[in-house]
Amino acid sequence: MKFLDLAKVYIRSGGGGGGCVSFRREKFIEYGGPDGGDGGKGGSVWAEAVVGLNTLIDFRYQQHFFAKSGQPGMGNQRTGKDGADIVLRVPVGTEILDEDEETVIADLTEVGQRVELARGGNGGFGNLHFKSSTNQAPRRANPGQEGVERTLWLRLKLIADAGLLGMPNAGKSTFLAATSNARPKIADYPFTTLHPNLGVVGIDNVEFVIADIPGLIAGAHEGRGIGDRFLGHVERCSVLLHLVDGTSDTITEDYQTIIAELEAYGGHLADKPRVTALNKVDALDDEARAAAQAELEAAVGAPVLVMSGVSREGVPDVLRAVRVEIEEDRLRQLPAQEEESWHP
Numbered sequence: 001m002k003f004l005d006l007a008k009v010y011i012r013s014g015g016g017g018g019g020c021v022s023f024r025r026e027k028f029i030e031y032g033g034p035d036g037g038d039g040g041k042g043g044s045v046w047a048e049a050v051v052g053l054n055t056l057i058d059f060r061y062q063q064h065f066f067a068k069s070g071q072p073g074m075g076n077q078r079t080g081k082d083g084a085d086i087v088l089r090v091p092v093g094t095e096i097l098d099e100d101e102e103t104v105i106a107d108l109t110e111v112g113q114r115v116e117l118a119r120g121g122n123g124g125f126g127n128l129h130f131k132s133s134t135n136q137a138p139r140r141a142n143p144g145q146e147g148v149e150r151t152l153w154l155r156l157k158l159i160a161d162a163g164l165l166g167m168p169n170a171g172k173s174t175f176l177a178a179t180s181n182a183r184p185k186i187a188d189y190p191f192t193t194l195h196p197n198l199g200v201v202g203i204d205n206v207e208f209v210i211a212d213i214p215g216l217i218a219g220a221h222e223g224r225g226i227g228d229r230f231l232g233h234v235e236r237c238s239v240l241l242h243l244v245d246g247t248s249d250t251i252t253e254d255y256q257t258i259i260a261e262l263e264a265y266g267g268h269l270a271d272k273p274r275v276t277a278l279n280k281v282d283a284l285d286d287e288a289r290a291a292a293q294a295e296l297e298a299a300v301g302a303p304v305l306v307m308s309g310v311s312r313e314g315v316p317d318v319l320r321a322v323r324v325e326i327e328e329d330r331l332r333q334l335p336a337q338e339e340e341s342w343h344p
Contacts, residue, residue: 003195005156005233007059014042014069014083016121016144019129022075023137034131039123039144040070040080046087047115049108053091054198056156067118070144073126083120090154093236097153105152109159109236117152121145155232158196160211161326163234165262166243167254168215171279173197174309175243176212179319184212191215196233203319208326211237218257231265239325240272241318243279246292246306251278252299273325276300277318282308 017039024032045067065088071080096106096117106115124142131138164172168190176182180199185192197212213230220228234240244255255276262270278296281289289306297304305321307314 013118017070017080019124019141020073036126037073042120043067043083
């Protein structure tokens with residue numbers, strides 16, 4: 001399944017059915033009178049967050065969603081049938097934006113959450129509705145109300161508890177593969193990760209979700225490399241885990257590049273709690289490891305953890321540091337494992 005986090009859709013609600021002008025005419029009935037029914041209501045367009053989806057790929061192949069119009073009223077006081085609604089089923093974490101791509105109409109963050117995007121038109125009144133003591137034979141009816149037509153953008157922001165940040169080849173995908181059942185692509189060239197990956201991590205009898213996004217480079221906010229559009233997937237995270245390549249010759253510059261891109265992105269992303277870890281320390285001797293850690297701590301201004309995604313050295317300490325920064329209500333308890341009794 002391809003990953004798609006931005007889609008443009010065209011929606012239109014159904015128009016209401018027109019009212020009917022009709023008079024009762026039956027054999028051997030002396031008095032008739034108006035009996036035109038009202039038109040049916042047009043269908044509405046809804047959006048609903050459902051479980052089991054993590055991409056907007058379905059909206060690449062279908063962009064137009066038009067609800068049915070209501071049927072017109074008929075004689076013998078018969079009301080027209082209402083038009084059927086249309087429901088856009090989207091992943092949890094989808095933002096619905098107006099055509100300008102800035103105005104947020106709705107943010108669906110929970111399973112089952114629904115929002116009405118375009119309301120169907122009301123049906124028109126038949127001539128029976130206008131009958132009165134002074135107008136016993138009205139010959140007019142209302143037309144149905146027209147539907148609403150809109151152009152919207154759907155933008156997916158993955159729901160994760162922690163987000164991975166770093167330069168290309170900083171070891172983010174290796175860390176995710178070492179700590180979860182996720183199997184992202186891992187290779188020895190930059191920009192191996194082309195779309196976000198999610199992994200469920202367990203430590204100290206709790207679980208939380210980590211999101212791995214493509215690496216950032218200097219100028220990502222200007223569109224360089226893959227750009228910074230994937231940073232939206234870590235906006236909802238409680239904590240950011242910043243991995244720095246310990247084998248790089250420019251450790252300080254690598255760290256400052258990511259911080260600069262977070263600040264250029266705007267919002268509250270740069271203010272989120274961060275855990276900084278020096279990765280790939282298994283490739284360094286003790287002297288080089290101490291020098292790299294000291295250099296990074298000077299740039300961060302705080303203690304830095306050391307780890308290796310390959311040898312898994314220091315990984316539990318990093319996970320515990322990340323867990324501390326996550327709100328308790330977002331953590332999920334692991335089921336207790338019963339000890340198997342020994343049988344001869």
